[in-house]
Amino acid sequence: MNAGFPAPDHDHARCVADTLARAEETCDGRGRRLTPLRRRVLETLALSHRPVGAYDIVERLTKTGEPVPAMSVYRALDFLVAEGLAHRIESRNAFLACNHGHDSGEVVVFLLCERCGTVAEVTRSAVGRELVRTARVVGFEVRVPVLEIAGLCEVCRETEARR
Ligand SMILES: [Zn+2]
Ligand SMILES: [Zn+2]
Numbered sequence: 001m002n003a004g005f006p007a008p009d010h011d012h013a014r015c016v017a018d019t020l021a022r023a024e025e026t027c028d029g030r031g032r033r034l035t036p037l038r039r040r041v042l043e044t045l046a047l048s049h050r051p052v053g054a055y056d057i058v059e060r061l062t063k064t065g066e067p068v069p070a071m072s073v074y075r076a077l078d079f080l081v082a083e084g085l086a087h088r089i090e091s092r093n094a095f096l097a098c099n100h101g102h103d104s105g106e107v108v109v110f111l112l113c114e115r116c117g118t119v120a121e122v123t124r125s126a127v128g129r130e131l132v133r134t135a136r137v138v139g140f141e142v143r144v145p146v147l148e149i150a151g152l153c154e155v156c157r158e159t160e161a162r163r
Helices: 012-030 036-046 054-064 070-082 126-137 154-162
Strands: 086-089 094-097 108-113 119-122 146-151
Touching: 012 036, 036 054, 036 070, 036 094, 054 070, 054 094, 070 086, 070 094, 086 108, 108 126, 126 146
Parallel strands: 108 146
Antiparallel strands: 086 094, 108 119
16 A cells, blocks of 8 residues: 555546545535635646646646636635645645545645655654644644655655666
């Protein structure tokens, strides 16, 4: 089992459809609206397992339809992140679609491949819980419980080994 990294031959169309269906469901359940723009922004993110920068999203949306003002894209991203439908990857200054829910306060660990740019999410993390506990001991309140770890994914490691 490769911990959270998408298999190179996985059914990605299904992956995108699942992410969008889950987002619709989440928004319905909370009485929030997944407007057409929010949906398009999420779809643009979901098309890739690599984080996408806000400006790239504006460009891609403009290429595939009506020009979209950057401000509207930023607002859509704020919404998606606030609802837990997307994550902000700080070290890349970019965004990633999320297709599973999170408990509040849960520490999210991202494994970032330095070669192909793919990001995997590891949610069940004892390390995360330990960190929150350690922070509490020194009187620190965790606000953004996110860890980003850089390295090489399994696919890239195998490619490298074959050289
Ligand atoms: Zn996929
Ligand atoms: Zn990789």
